[in-house]
Amino acid sequence: MSTEINKDVACPGCGAKVPTRMWSGINAEVNPNLRAQVLDETLFDWKCPHCGYEAKLAYPCLYHDKGGRFMVYFLPKSPDPAKAAGIAGEFPQLRGVRKRITGSLASLKEKILIFEDGLDDRAAELVKLLLAMVLEHAGGGQVREGLYCSVDEAAGRIGFSFRLEGEAEPVRRVTSFAAYRRAAEIVDSLLPPDGGDFLLVDRDFARDLLRRYRGEPAPQPEPPKAEEEAAPEAAPPAPGPEPTPGEPPREEPQAQPAGQEAPAEAPSEEEPPAEEPPEEPEAPERDTTE
Numbered sequence: 001m002s003t004e005i006n007k008d009v010a011c012p013g014c015g016a017k018v019p020t021r022m023w024s025g026i027n028a029e030v031n032p033n034l035r036a037q038v039l040d041e042t043l044f045d046w047k048c049p050h051c052g053y054e055a056k057l058a059y060p061c062l063y064h065d066k067g068g069r070f071m072v073y074f075l076p077k078s079p080d081p082a083k084a085a086g087i088a089g090e091f092p093q094l095r096g097v098r099k100r101i102t103g104s105l106a107s108l109k110e111k112i113l114i115f116e117d118g119l120d121d122r123a124a125e126l127v128k129l130l131l132a133m134v135l136e137h138a139g140g141g142q143v144r145e146g147l148y149c150s151v152d153e154a155a156g157r158i159g160f161s162f163r164l165e166g167e168a169e170p171v172r173r174v175t176s177f178a179a180y181r182r183a184a185e186i187v188d189s190l191l192p193p194d195g196g197d198f199l200l201v202d203r204d205f206a207r208d209l210l211r212r213y214r215g216e217p218a219p220q221p222e223p224p225k226a227e228e229e230a231a232p233e234a235a236p237p238a239p240g241p242e243p244t245p246g247e248p249p250r251e252e253p254q255a256q257p258a259g260q261e262a263p264a265e266a267p268s269e270e271e272p273p274a275e276e277p278p279e280e281p282e283a284p285e286r287d288t289t290e
């Protein structure tokens, strides 16, 4: 069973409080309709029944495919592995299940497609990085985003699409599946076995992997600039309280103006609601009513 929450969302258009259903946990096997809505990017669509205002409503959501043995924790805007660390520690039965976090809907969808196609996203990310570097070296412009598209093992091909700075249309790039296999070997030789903690596997992850493969030193932090005025001593921000099961969210979710959200894959510009505790992955099925 997936975990449903019902909350009032203040409409940015007319101010009405709109009772809204949200999913803090998705069980892809039990609710294939929710899986489909993630993949066609409609799950977070929101519309005011009073004035017709449309928006993307992004909120934390834990996507779990038990049979596929993977979970992806969508944390809009702030994909911090520390926020998910508790889940992995709390449920030892999840050892061996691949766990990812992501801050974007496009990446949530991409992870699902990669895992469903039986691939390792760490290797796919490395291939994608190399293809992006080739594109940039060829003068194609800065790669803003790259996404996995499809694999055809029989034909020996794996495909990605890239969005370049200043280009409206994405560029499709296909490379040999042997390149993916080689990347998978590098992953296996350099990284611990998958299935431990939640990982943020993105372009920076691939860059770090490539650097280690090439035996390059880790980048040094920028030295502080001498001419800059020293910042006043500030206490580090206190960490917010850990969400506990059953704790109500601390903030009202807000809908994001539809007009302002350009790419559907960008996380909401508005503050996301405070995290809901995700569905307890292996606990007895239940509905959460808040």
Ligand SMILES: [Zn+2]
Residues within 6 Å of the ligand: 011, 012, 013, 014, 015, 016, 048, 049, 050, 051, 052, 053
């Ligand atoms: Zn409205």
